[in-house]
Amino acid sequence: MLKIYNTLTRKTEEFQTLEPKRVKMYVCGVTVYNDAHVGHAMSAIVFDIIRRYLIYRGYEVKFVMNYTDVDDKIINRAKQLGEEPLKLSQRYIDDYANDLKSLNVLPATANPQVSQAMPLIIKFIEGLIEKGYAYAAQNGDVYFRVTKDADYGRLSNRKLDDMQAGARIEIGEQKDHPMDFALWKAAKAGEIFWESPWGKGRPGWHIECSAMNLAELGEQIDIHGGGNDLIFPHHENEIAQTESYTGKEFSRYWMHNGMLQLGGEKMSKSLGNIVSIKEFLSKRSADVMRMLVLNGTYRAPLMFNDETLDAAERNIERLKSALKPASASSSGINADTLSASIESAKKNFTEAMDNDFNTAGAVASLFELSKSINTARDNGATNEQLSPAQSAFKELAGVLGLKLEDKQGSSEKDAEVNALIAERTEARKNKQWKRSDEIRDQLKEMGVTIEDSKDGTTWKWN
């Protein structure tokens, strides 16, 4: 039985879908105005793992992730660069899609964009005004009336009275209540705008997700996800908007990932302590990033530093070792123990993942299976005997989104390495250890690790 921690109830609950074996899932994507960083990668990976596991458990998953391509920061950045805002955002959308692909994140079922959802958004706002949940101000802004929504604050568990102290009203805003938030913002001179019943303007941040959710997945969904920094105000306001509009419960489960920590602080664009996804991938593999996430708890802060990354890298190498073929001289063993360990790994894997996606536990089951496989190989198992366990191993690793592939080099480089290996093999045959070790050092310099065995020498790019 799958259990999920629900931010809304602050409890771990049994997972029950609206429709049998179908999951409607919406995850808040990014605002596209510069390179995405590894914190975004963490979030994307977390929900990718959740999605993959739901599929593994037999659910059909509709997975929607939006792009915020209309926003103050995009407008400012575009102005700086002298570029059209929508061109700039499109550039970063393509860019982020590439990042996600590099990270082995499955493509979403749909990627709606704000700029293409204006009619929906306007209709949504009109509906809210009709029902008295929103009002147009003199200046052309439209605000959501929080006092009309009796439930307001239930996701983030805060009361309007407590919030007012910190609330502020910008100059020019004409709100009835300080916590009222913008559904529509009147365009300032020279800004990108869309025509609306309230004049030229653009949507507020929260309304897009409500509108696109409705359009893509309907009035009610199973899972709504995002970083825990979105709980308030973004998700709180989404609930307010959607439930006021439809009169129905919006999402059954609200899931939030913890923040990636760099130097004891949240990694964020505003703090500037950023490592971009591209920068990361130029140094380490997508599997390493994923393993870092898997080693932790998705809801907790995740430590991002050389020590945790080195450990993740070693973990990947260790898992890869399970996929190595049998030795050429293997003569077979009694494979009963190995068969049993497949079953136990699958069981432990599922038990861990069923418990609110306990990926650290799931990975532990992979380590155990990998140990069984390696032991069997050391004891002389044949490839035929290893194969079922290795297949199961690959399947489970795949559910976590791990590729466990070796790095590829160019064919010229490979040829160069092979030539050196051949020379070293010859030297070793003649017991010229000095020469043989020189070549090994040379290969190391080139980024090649070699392993000698009785079957010969194998090597790979680091």
Next chain:
RNA sequence: GGCGUCGUGGCCAAGUGGUAAGGCGAGGGUCUGCAAAACCCUUAUUCACGGGUUCGAAUCCCGUCGACGCCUCCA
């Protein structure tokens, strides 16, 4: 100040009432010309601290201290 998450070995981290998973690191060993990888052994009488409940608590309750996040744009 309010709300929330959490404090487990050198590090990352499971475990949420029945007596501390897993990984990294470290030490020893097997294998190897030497390595590397793999495998084997060792590495927390103890779970921030102080009370309490219980036959029994890392796990439940109360208090204290500390960390992180949100309360303003943020995955």
